Amino acid sequence: MAKGVLVDLTKCIGCRGCQISCKGWNEMSAQKTVMAGDLTNPPRLNAHCYTHIRFQEDEKEGGPVWSFVKDQCFHCKNPACASACPVGALKKTEKGPVTYTFERCIGCRYCMLACPFYIPKYEWEKVVPWIRKCTFCSERIAADLVPACIKTCPTGTMIFGELDDMLKEGRDRITANPGKYVDHIYGEKEAGGTSWMYLSAVPFEWLGFNTRIPAKELPDLTWAYIAKIPAVIGVVLVAGAATWAITRRNQNMDKEE
Ligand code: SF4
Ligand code: SF4
Ligand code: SF4
The missing domain is CATH 1.20.5 (Single alpha-helices involved in coiled-coils or other helix-helix interfaces)
Known part of the structure:
Protein backbone atom coordinates (compact mmCIF):
# COMPACT_ATOMS: atom_id res chain seq x y z
CA MET A 1 0.00 0.00 0.00
CA ALA A 2 1.16 3.55 -0.74
CA LYS A 3 2.40 5.55 2.21
CA GLY A 4 1.75 9.21 2.87
CA VAL A 5 2.54 12.01 5.28
CA LEU A 6 0.27 14.61 6.86
CA VAL A 7 2.15 17.80 7.82
CA ASP A 8 0.21 19.91 10.32
CA LEU A 9 1.95 23.27 10.12
CA THR A 10 0.11 24.57 13.20
CA LYS A 11 2.33 22.25 15.28
CA CYS A 12 5.72 23.23 13.87
CA ILE A 13 7.98 25.26 16.23
CA GLY A 14 10.80 25.75 13.71
CA CYS A 15 13.40 23.76 15.66
CA ARG A 16 14.88 22.36 12.40
CA GLY A 17 15.49 18.94 13.93
CA CYS A 18 14.00 17.47 10.75
CA GLN A 19 16.45 19.43 8.59
CA ILE A 20 19.43 18.15 10.58
CA SER A 21 18.31 14.52 10.78
CA CYS A 22 17.67 14.51 7.02
CA LYS A 23 21.20 15.72 6.37
CA GLY A 24 22.56 13.13 8.78
CA TRP A 25 20.65 10.20 7.34
CA ASN A 26 21.54 11.18 3.78
CA GLU A 27 25.19 11.84 4.69
CA MET A 28 25.18 15.37 3.31
CA SER A 29 28.01 17.66 4.33
CA ALA A 30 27.52 20.94 6.16
CA GLN A 31 27.65 24.01 3.92
CA LYS A 32 28.53 27.64 4.65
CA THR A 33 25.31 29.59 4.67
CA VAL A 34 23.93 33.07 5.39
CA MET A 35 21.13 34.41 7.55
CA ALA A 36 18.61 36.15 5.30
CA GLY A 37 17.34 38.54 7.99
CA ASP A 38 14.70 36.17 9.35
CA LEU A 39 14.79 32.72 10.92
CA THR A 40 15.22 30.84 7.61
CA ASN A 41 18.60 29.21 7.16
CA PRO A 42 19.81 28.21 4.59
CA PRO A 43 17.78 30.66 2.49
CA ARG A 44 16.19 27.96 0.31
CA LEU A 45 16.18 24.28 -0.62
CA ASN A 46 19.39 23.32 -2.37
CA ALA A 47 21.32 20.28 -3.56
CA HIS A 48 22.78 19.83 -0.05
CA CYS A 49 19.51 20.19 1.80
CA TYR A 50 16.59 17.91 0.88
CA THR A 51 14.27 19.48 3.41
CA HIS A 52 14.14 22.98 4.70
CA ILE A 53 12.22 25.00 7.29
CA ARG A 54 11.05 28.37 6.04
CA PHE A 55 9.95 31.17 8.39
CA GLN A 56 6.91 33.14 7.26
CA GLU A 57 5.34 36.17 8.91
CA ASP A 58 1.80 37.27 8.05
CA GLU A 59 -1.03 39.28 9.56
CA LYS A 60 -4.41 37.94 10.61
CA GLU A 61 -7.18 39.86 12.42
CA GLY A 62 -4.80 42.75 13.09
CA GLY A 63 -2.06 40.69 14.72
CA PRO A 64 1.09 38.95 13.48
CA VAL A 65 0.98 35.26 12.58
CA TRP A 66 4.23 33.35 12.47
CA SER A 67 4.47 30.10 10.55
CA PHE A 68 7.22 27.63 9.84
CA VAL A 69 6.88 25.75 6.57
CA LYS A 70 8.61 22.44 5.88
CA ASP A 71 9.66 22.22 2.24
CA GLN A 72 10.61 18.97 0.49
CA CYS A 73 9.53 16.89 -2.51
CA PHE A 74 5.78 16.18 -2.40
CA HIS A 75 6.18 12.73 -4.00
CA CYS A 76 3.32 13.26 -6.45
CA LYS A 77 1.03 10.32 -7.22
CA ASN A 78 1.79 10.78 -10.91
CA PRO A 79 4.95 12.89 -10.95
CA ALA A 80 5.62 15.33 -13.77
CA CYS A 81 9.37 15.05 -13.09
CA ALA A 82 9.37 11.30 -13.82
CA SER A 83 7.23 11.79 -16.89
CA ALA A 84 9.61 14.42 -18.28
CA CYS A 85 12.74 12.34 -17.65
CA PRO A 86 13.70 10.80 -21.02
CA VAL A 87 15.84 8.03 -19.49
CA GLY A 88 13.68 6.86 -16.57
CA ALA A 89 16.02 8.16 -13.85
CA LEU A 90 13.03 9.23 -11.71
CA LYS A 91 10.35 6.69 -10.79
CA LYS A 92 7.23 6.57 -8.66
CA THR A 93 7.43 3.48 -6.46
CA GLU A 94 4.53 1.41 -5.17
CA LYS A 95 5.13 2.47 -1.56
CA GLY A 96 5.00 6.17 -2.40
CA PRO A 97 8.54 7.58 -2.80
CA VAL A 98 9.61 9.08 -6.12
CA THR A 99 13.16 7.74 -6.39
CA TYR A 100 16.16 8.83 -8.44
CA THR A 101 18.79 6.55 -10.03
CA PHE A 102 21.83 8.70 -10.69
CA GLU A 103 23.50 6.10 -12.94
CA ARG A 104 20.73 6.70 -15.49
CA CYS A 105 20.74 10.51 -15.33
CA ILE A 106 22.13 12.39 -18.34
CA GLY A 107 21.83 15.83 -16.74
CA CYS A 108 19.20 17.25 -19.13
CA ARG A 109 17.35 18.85 -16.18
CA TYR A 110 13.87 18.41 -17.70
CA CYS A 111 12.70 17.25 -14.28
CA MET A 112 13.56 20.68 -12.88
CA LEU A 113 11.45 22.37 -15.54
CA ALA A 114 8.56 19.93 -15.17
CA CYS A 115 8.15 19.99 -11.38
CA PRO A 116 5.31 22.40 -10.48
CA PHE A 117 6.70 22.71 -6.95
CA TYR A 118 10.25 23.73 -8.04
CA ILE A 119 11.82 20.91 -6.03
CA PRO A 120 14.68 19.14 -7.91
CA LYS A 121 18.03 20.87 -7.49
CA TYR A 122 21.23 20.44 -9.49
CA GLU A 123 24.78 20.07 -8.21
CA TRP A 124 26.07 22.99 -10.28
CA GLU A 125 29.43 23.06 -8.54
CA LYS A 126 30.35 19.43 -9.31
CA VAL A 127 32.26 18.09 -12.31
CA VAL A 128 29.77 15.22 -12.56
CA PRO A 129 26.56 16.78 -11.26
CA TRP A 130 23.40 14.91 -10.30
CA ILE A 131 19.88 15.98 -9.48
CA ARG A 132 19.11 16.10 -5.77
CA LYS A 133 15.79 15.99 -3.92
CA CYS A 134 14.11 14.31 -0.96
CA THR A 135 13.98 10.54 -1.34
CA PHE A 136 11.07 10.07 1.15
CA CYS A 137 13.67 7.87 2.86
CA SER A 138 12.69 5.04 0.50
CA GLU A 139 15.23 2.65 2.00
CA ARG A 140 13.88 3.31 5.52
CA ILE A 141 10.30 2.78 4.35
CA ALA A 142 11.36 -0.49 2.68
CA ALA A 143 12.74 -1.56 6.08
CA ASP A 144 9.47 -0.56 7.84
CA LEU A 145 11.08 2.49 9.41
CA VAL A 146 9.65 5.99 9.59
CA PRO A 147 11.42 8.67 7.46
CA ALA A 148 14.29 10.30 9.36
CA CYS A 149 12.72 13.79 9.53
CA ILE A 150 9.45 12.45 10.95
CA LYS A 151 11.23 10.27 13.50
CA THR A 152 13.05 13.34 14.85
CA CYS A 153 10.20 15.85 15.06
CA PRO A 154 9.49 16.59 18.76
CA THR A 155 6.00 18.05 18.21
CA GLY A 156 4.39 15.46 15.96
CA THR A 157 4.07 18.01 13.15
CA MET A 158 4.24 15.12 10.66
CA ILE A 159 2.48 11.79 10.83
CA PHE A 160 3.30 8.89 8.53
CA GLY A 161 1.06 6.02 7.48
CA GLU A 162 -1.21 4.72 4.75
CA LEU A 163 -1.93 7.51 2.29
CA ASP A 164 -5.72 7.19 2.58
CA ASP A 165 -5.52 7.25 6.39
CA MET A 166 -3.43 10.43 6.28
CA LEU A 167 -6.02 12.12 4.10
CA LYS A 168 -8.83 11.02 6.40
CA GLU A 169 -6.90 12.29 9.44
CA GLY A 170 -6.48 15.65 7.71
CA ARG A 171 -10.22 15.91 7.03
CA ASP A 172 -11.06 14.83 10.60
CA ARG A 173 -8.79 17.51 12.10
CA ILE A 174 -10.40 20.22 9.98
CA THR A 175 -13.91 19.07 10.95
CA ALA A 176 -13.10 18.65 14.64
CA ASN A 177 -11.42 22.07 15.00
CA PRO A 178 -13.63 24.75 13.39
CA GLY A 179 -11.66 27.93 12.74
CA LYS A 180 -8.28 26.39 13.48
CA TYR A 181 -7.39 25.38 9.92
CA VAL A 182 -8.21 26.72 6.47
CA ASP A 183 -10.59 24.29 4.79
CA HIS A 184 -8.01 22.93 2.38
CA ILE A 185 -5.63 19.97 2.49
CA TYR A 186 -2.77 21.06 0.25
CA GLY A 187 -1.70 18.03 -1.78
CA GLU A 188 -5.08 16.30 -1.78
CA LYS A 189 -5.82 17.51 -5.29
CA GLU A 190 -2.85 19.58 -6.48
CA ALA A 191 -1.19 17.98 -9.52
CA GLY A 192 -3.60 15.05 -9.19
CA GLY A 193 -2.63 14.41 -5.56
CA THR A 194 0.63 14.02 -3.67
CA SER A 195 1.96 11.70 -0.96
CA TRP A 196 2.87 14.63 1.31
CA MET A 197 -0.16 16.71 2.35
CA TYR A 198 -0.44 19.85 4.48
CA LEU A 199 -2.79 21.50 6.96
CA SER A 200 -2.43 25.20 7.76
CA ALA A 201 -4.01 27.91 9.89
CA VAL A 202 -3.54 30.54 7.17
CA PRO A 203 -4.17 30.43 3.41
CA PHE A 204 -1.51 28.44 1.58
CA GLU A 205 -0.70 31.32 -0.75
CA TRP A 206 0.47 33.32 2.30
CA LEU A 207 2.96 30.54 2.98
CA GLY A 208 4.51 30.60 -0.48
CA PHE A 209 2.79 27.42 -1.72
CA ASN A 210 2.04 27.36 -5.42
CA THR A 211 -1.76 27.58 -5.36
CA ARG A 212 -2.14 27.81 -9.14
CA ILE A 213 -1.35 24.14 -9.73
CA PRO A 214 -4.32 22.47 -11.46
CA ALA A 215 -6.17 19.67 -9.68
CA LYS A 216 -5.20 17.13 -12.31
CA GLU A 217 -2.21 14.99 -13.13
CA LEU A 218 0.41 16.98 -15.00
CA PRO A 219 2.42 14.48 -17.08
CA ASP A 220 0.14 14.80 -20.13
CA LEU A 221 0.42 18.59 -19.99
CA THR A 222 4.19 18.33 -19.56
CA TRP A 223 4.60 16.19 -22.63
CA ALA A 224 2.21 18.31 -24.69
CA TYR A 225 4.59 21.18 -23.95
CA ILE A 226 7.84 19.27 -24.45
CA ALA A 227 6.62 17.71 -27.71
CA LYS A 228 6.52 21.22 -29.18
CA ILE A 229 10.29 21.48 -28.93
S1 SF4 B 1 7.20 17.43 -6.17
FE1 SF4 B 1 8.32 17.71 -8.10
S2 SF4 B 1 10.18 16.49 -7.81
FE2 SF4 B 1 8.70 15.80 -6.27
S3 SF4 B 1 7.60 14.07 -7.24
FE3 SF4 B 1 6.37 15.92 -7.63
S4 SF4 B 1 7.10 16.60 -9.65
FE4 SF4 B 1 8.66 15.18 -8.87
S1 SF4 C 1 11.74 11.89 3.99
FE1 SF4 C 1 13.94 11.51 4.31
S2 SF4 C 1 14.96 12.50 2.59
FE2 SF4 C 1 12.85 13.33 2.70
S3 SF4 C 1 12.98 15.16 3.96
FE3 SF4 C 1 12.48 13.49 5.32
S4 SF4 C 1 14.48 12.76 6.06
FE4 SF4 C 1 14.88 13.98 4.25
S1 SF4 D 1 11.39 18.85 13.56
FE1 SF4 D 1 9.13 19.19 13.57
S2 SF4 D 1 8.83 21.03 14.87
FE2 SF4 D 1 11.02 20.96 14.32
S3 SF4 D 1 11.14 22.23 12.46
FE3 SF4 D 1 10.88 20.10 11.75
S4 SF4 D 1 8.67 19.87 11.46
FE4 SF4 D 1 8.96 21.72 12.73
Whole structure:
Protein backbone atom coordinates (compact mmCIF):
# COMPACT_ATOMS: atom_id res chain seq x y z
CA MET A 1 0.00 0.00 0.00
CA ALA A 2 1.16 3.55 -0.74
CA LYS A 3 2.40 5.55 2.21
CA GLY A 4 1.75 9.21 2.87
CA VAL A 5 2.54 12.01 5.28
CA LEU A 6 0.27 14.61 6.86
CA VAL A 7 2.15 17.80 7.82
CA ASP A 8 0.21 19.91 10.32
CA LEU A 9 1.95 23.27 10.12
CA THR A 10 0.11 24.57 13.20
CA LYS A 11 2.33 22.25 15.28
CA CYS A 12 5.72 23.23 13.87
CA ILE A 13 7.98 25.26 16.23
CA GLY A 14 10.80 25.75 13.71
CA CYS A 15 13.40 23.76 15.66
CA ARG A 16 14.88 22.36 12.40
CA GLY A 17 15.49 18.94 13.93
CA CYS A 18 14.00 17.47 10.75
CA GLN A 19 16.45 19.43 8.59
CA ILE A 20 19.43 18.15 10.58
CA SER A 21 18.31 14.52 10.78
CA CYS A 22 17.67 14.51 7.02
CA LYS A 23 21.20 15.72 6.37
CA GLY A 24 22.56 13.13 8.78
CA TRP A 25 20.65 10.20 7.34
CA ASN A 26 21.54 11.18 3.78
CA GLU A 27 25.19 11.84 4.69
CA MET A 28 25.18 15.37 3.31
CA SER A 29 28.01 17.66 4.33
CA ALA A 30 27.52 20.94 6.16
CA GLN A 31 27.65 24.01 3.92
CA LYS A 32 28.53 27.64 4.65
CA THR A 33 25.31 29.59 4.67
CA VAL A 34 23.93 33.07 5.39
CA MET A 35 21.13 34.41 7.55
CA ALA A 36 18.61 36.15 5.30
CA GLY A 37 17.34 38.54 7.99
CA ASP A 38 14.70 36.17 9.35
CA LEU A 39 14.79 32.72 10.92
CA THR A 40 15.22 30.84 7.61
CA ASN A 41 18.60 29.21 7.16
CA PRO A 42 19.81 28.21 4.59
CA PRO A 43 17.78 30.66 2.49
CA ARG A 44 16.19 27.96 0.31
CA LEU A 45 16.18 24.28 -0.62
CA ASN A 46 19.39 23.32 -2.37
CA ALA A 47 21.32 20.28 -3.56
CA HIS A 48 22.78 19.83 -0.05
CA CYS A 49 19.51 20.19 1.80
CA TYR A 50 16.59 17.91 0.88
CA THR A 51 14.27 19.48 3.41
CA HIS A 52 14.14 22.98 4.70
CA ILE A 53 12.22 25.00 7.29
CA ARG A 54 11.05 28.37 6.04
CA PHE A 55 9.95 31.17 8.39
CA GLN A 56 6.91 33.14 7.26
CA GLU A 57 5.34 36.17 8.91
CA ASP A 58 1.80 37.27 8.05
CA GLU A 59 -1.03 39.28 9.56
CA LYS A 60 -4.41 37.94 10.61
CA GLU A 61 -7.18 39.86 12.42
CA GLY A 62 -4.80 42.75 13.09
CA GLY A 63 -2.06 40.69 14.72
CA PRO A 64 1.09 38.95 13.48
CA VAL A 65 0.98 35.26 12.58
CA TRP A 66 4.23 33.35 12.47
CA SER A 67 4.47 30.10 10.55
CA PHE A 68 7.22 27.63 9.84
CA VAL A 69 6.88 25.75 6.57
CA LYS A 70 8.61 22.44 5.88
CA ASP A 71 9.66 22.22 2.24
CA GLN A 72 10.61 18.97 0.49
CA CYS A 73 9.53 16.89 -2.51
CA PHE A 74 5.78 16.18 -2.40
CA HIS A 75 6.18 12.73 -4.00
CA CYS A 76 3.32 13.26 -6.45
CA LYS A 77 1.03 10.32 -7.22
CA ASN A 78 1.79 10.78 -10.91
CA PRO A 79 4.95 12.89 -10.95
CA ALA A 80 5.62 15.33 -13.77
CA CYS A 81 9.37 15.05 -13.09
CA ALA A 82 9.37 11.30 -13.82
CA SER A 83 7.23 11.79 -16.89
CA ALA A 84 9.61 14.42 -18.28
CA CYS A 85 12.74 12.34 -17.65
CA PRO A 86 13.70 10.80 -21.02
CA VAL A 87 15.84 8.03 -19.49
CA GLY A 88 13.68 6.86 -16.57
CA ALA A 89 16.02 8.16 -13.85
CA LEU A 90 13.03 9.23 -11.71
CA LYS A 91 10.35 6.69 -10.79
CA LYS A 92 7.23 6.57 -8.66
CA THR A 93 7.43 3.48 -6.46
CA GLU A 94 4.53 1.41 -5.17
CA LYS A 95 5.13 2.47 -1.56
CA GLY A 96 5.00 6.17 -2.40
CA PRO A 97 8.54 7.58 -2.80
CA VAL A 98 9.61 9.08 -6.12
CA THR A 99 13.16 7.74 -6.39
CA TYR A 100 16.16 8.83 -8.44
CA THR A 101 18.79 6.55 -10.03
CA PHE A 102 21.83 8.70 -10.69
CA GLU A 103 23.50 6.10 -12.94
CA ARG A 104 20.73 6.70 -15.49
CA CYS A 105 20.74 10.51 -15.33
CA ILE A 106 22.13 12.39 -18.34
CA GLY A 107 21.83 15.83 -16.74
CA CYS A 108 19.20 17.25 -19.13
CA ARG A 109 17.35 18.85 -16.18
CA TYR A 110 13.87 18.41 -17.70
CA CYS A 111 12.70 17.25 -14.28
CA MET A 112 13.56 20.68 -12.88
CA LEU A 113 11.45 22.37 -15.54
CA ALA A 114 8.56 19.93 -15.17
CA CYS A 115 8.15 19.99 -11.38
CA PRO A 116 5.31 22.40 -10.48
CA PHE A 117 6.70 22.71 -6.95
CA TYR A 118 10.25 23.73 -8.04
CA ILE A 119 11.82 20.91 -6.03
CA PRO A 120 14.68 19.14 -7.91
CA LYS A 121 18.03 20.87 -7.49
CA TYR A 122 21.23 20.44 -9.49
CA GLU A 123 24.78 20.07 -8.21
CA TRP A 124 26.07 22.99 -10.28
CA GLU A 125 29.43 23.06 -8.54
CA LYS A 126 30.35 19.43 -9.31
CA VAL A 127 32.26 18.09 -12.31
CA VAL A 128 29.77 15.22 -12.56
CA PRO A 129 26.56 16.78 -11.26
CA TRP A 130 23.40 14.91 -10.30
CA ILE A 131 19.88 15.98 -9.48
CA ARG A 132 19.11 16.10 -5.77
CA LYS A 133 15.79 15.99 -3.92
CA CYS A 134 14.11 14.31 -0.96
CA THR A 135 13.98 10.54 -1.34
CA PHE A 136 11.07 10.07 1.15
CA CYS A 137 13.67 7.87 2.86
CA SER A 138 12.69 5.04 0.50
CA GLU A 139 15.23 2.65 2.00
CA ARG A 140 13.88 3.31 5.52
CA ILE A 141 10.30 2.78 4.35
CA ALA A 142 11.36 -0.49 2.68
CA ALA A 143 12.74 -1.56 6.08
CA ASP A 144 9.47 -0.56 7.84
CA LEU A 145 11.08 2.49 9.41
CA VAL A 146 9.65 5.99 9.59
CA PRO A 147 11.42 8.67 7.46
CA ALA A 148 14.29 10.30 9.36
CA CYS A 149 12.72 13.79 9.53
CA ILE A 150 9.45 12.45 10.95
CA LYS A 151 11.23 10.27 13.50
CA THR A 152 13.05 13.34 14.85
CA CYS A 153 10.20 15.85 15.06
CA PRO A 154 9.49 16.59 18.76
CA THR A 155 6.00 18.05 18.21
CA GLY A 156 4.39 15.46 15.96
CA THR A 157 4.07 18.01 13.15
CA MET A 158 4.24 15.12 10.66
CA ILE A 159 2.48 11.79 10.83
CA PHE A 160 3.30 8.89 8.53
CA GLY A 161 1.06 6.02 7.48
CA GLU A 162 -1.21 4.72 4.75
CA LEU A 163 -1.93 7.51 2.29
CA ASP A 164 -5.72 7.19 2.58
CA ASP A 165 -5.52 7.25 6.39
CA MET A 166 -3.43 10.43 6.28
CA LEU A 167 -6.02 12.12 4.10
CA LYS A 168 -8.83 11.02 6.40
CA GLU A 169 -6.90 12.29 9.44
CA GLY A 170 -6.48 15.65 7.71
CA ARG A 171 -10.22 15.91 7.03
CA ASP A 172 -11.06 14.83 10.60
CA ARG A 173 -8.79 17.51 12.10
CA ILE A 174 -10.40 20.22 9.98
CA THR A 175 -13.91 19.07 10.95
CA ALA A 176 -13.10 18.65 14.64
CA ASN A 177 -11.42 22.07 15.00
CA PRO A 178 -13.63 24.75 13.39
CA GLY A 179 -11.66 27.93 12.74
CA LYS A 180 -8.28 26.39 13.48
CA TYR A 181 -7.39 25.38 9.92
CA VAL A 182 -8.21 26.72 6.47
CA ASP A 183 -10.59 24.29 4.79
CA HIS A 184 -8.01 22.93 2.38
CA ILE A 185 -5.63 19.97 2.49
CA TYR A 186 -2.77 21.06 0.25
CA GLY A 187 -1.70 18.03 -1.78
CA GLU A 188 -5.08 16.30 -1.78
CA LYS A 189 -5.82 17.51 -5.29
CA GLU A 190 -2.85 19.58 -6.48
CA ALA A 191 -1.19 17.98 -9.52
CA GLY A 192 -3.60 15.05 -9.19
CA GLY A 193 -2.63 14.41 -5.56
CA THR A 194 0.63 14.02 -3.67
CA SER A 195 1.96 11.70 -0.96
CA TRP A 196 2.87 14.63 1.31
CA MET A 197 -0.16 16.71 2.35
CA TYR A 198 -0.44 19.85 4.48
CA LEU A 199 -2.79 21.50 6.96
CA SER A 200 -2.43 25.20 7.76
CA ALA A 201 -4.01 27.91 9.89
CA VAL A 202 -3.54 30.54 7.17
CA PRO A 203 -4.17 30.43 3.41
CA PHE A 204 -1.51 28.44 1.58
CA GLU A 205 -0.70 31.32 -0.75
CA TRP A 206 0.47 33.32 2.30
CA LEU A 207 2.96 30.54 2.98
CA GLY A 208 4.51 30.60 -0.48
CA PHE A 209 2.79 27.42 -1.72
CA ASN A 210 2.04 27.36 -5.42
CA THR A 211 -1.76 27.58 -5.36
CA ARG A 212 -2.14 27.81 -9.14
CA ILE A 213 -1.35 24.14 -9.73
CA PRO A 214 -4.32 22.47 -11.46
CA ALA A 215 -6.17 19.67 -9.68
CA LYS A 216 -5.20 17.13 -12.31
CA GLU A 217 -2.21 14.99 -13.13
CA LEU A 218 0.41 16.98 -15.00
CA PRO A 219 2.42 14.48 -17.08
CA ASP A 220 0.14 14.80 -20.13
CA LEU A 221 0.42 18.59 -19.99
CA THR A 222 4.19 18.33 -19.56
CA TRP A 223 4.60 16.19 -22.63
CA ALA A 224 2.21 18.31 -24.69
CA TYR A 225 4.59 21.18 -23.95
CA ILE A 226 7.84 19.27 -24.45
CA ALA A 227 6.62 17.71 -27.71
CA LYS A 228 6.52 21.22 -29.18
CA ILE A 229 10.29 21.48 -28.93
CA PRO A 230 11.57 18.15 -30.33
CA ALA A 231 14.67 19.71 -31.84
CA VAL A 232 15.66 21.13 -28.48
CA ILE A 233 15.14 17.73 -26.86
CA GLY A 234 17.43 16.12 -29.40
CA VAL A 235 20.15 18.69 -28.92
CA VAL A 236 19.91 18.50 -25.13
CA LEU A 237 19.92 14.71 -25.12
CA VAL A 238 22.91 14.47 -27.41
CA ALA A 239 24.78 17.17 -25.48
CA GLY A 240 23.86 15.53 -22.16
CA ALA A 241 24.89 12.08 -23.34
CA ALA A 242 28.15 13.42 -24.74
CA THR A 243 28.93 15.28 -21.50
CA TRP A 244 28.11 12.17 -19.49
CA ALA A 245 30.29 9.95 -21.71
CA ILE A 246 33.20 12.37 -21.57
CA THR A 247 33.08 12.81 -17.81
CA ARG A 248 32.76 9.02 -17.27
CA ARG A 249 35.71 8.43 -19.59
CA ASN A 250 37.69 11.07 -17.68
CA GLN A 251 36.80 9.46 -14.38
CA ASN A 252 37.89 6.05 -15.64
CA MET A 253 41.11 7.51 -16.93
CA ASP A 254 41.72 9.16 -13.55
CA LYS A 255 41.16 5.82 -11.84
CA GLU A 256 43.52 3.99 -14.21
CA GLU A 257 46.20 6.61 -13.63
S1 SF4 B 1 7.20 17.43 -6.17
FE1 SF4 B 1 8.32 17.71 -8.10
S2 SF4 B 1 10.18 16.49 -7.81
FE2 SF4 B 1 8.70 15.80 -6.27
S3 SF4 B 1 7.60 14.07 -7.24
FE3 SF4 B 1 6.37 15.92 -7.63
S4 SF4 B 1 7.10 16.60 -9.65
FE4 SF4 B 1 8.66 15.18 -8.87
S1 SF4 C 1 11.74 11.89 3.99
FE1 SF4 C 1 13.94 11.51 4.31
S2 SF4 C 1 14.96 12.50 2.59
FE2 SF4 C 1 12.85 13.33 2.70
S3 SF4 C 1 12.98 15.16 3.96
FE3 SF4 C 1 12.48 13.49 5.32
S4 SF4 C 1 14.48 12.76 6.06
FE4 SF4 C 1 14.88 13.98 4.25
S1 SF4 D 1 11.39 18.85 13.56
FE1 SF4 D 1 9.13 19.19 13.57
S2 SF4 D 1 8.83 21.03 14.87
FE2 SF4 D 1 11.02 20.96 14.32
S3 SF4 D 1 11.14 22.23 12.46
FE3 SF4 D 1 10.88 20.10 11.75
S4 SF4 D 1 8.67 19.87 11.46
FE4 SF4 D 1 8.96 21.72 12.73
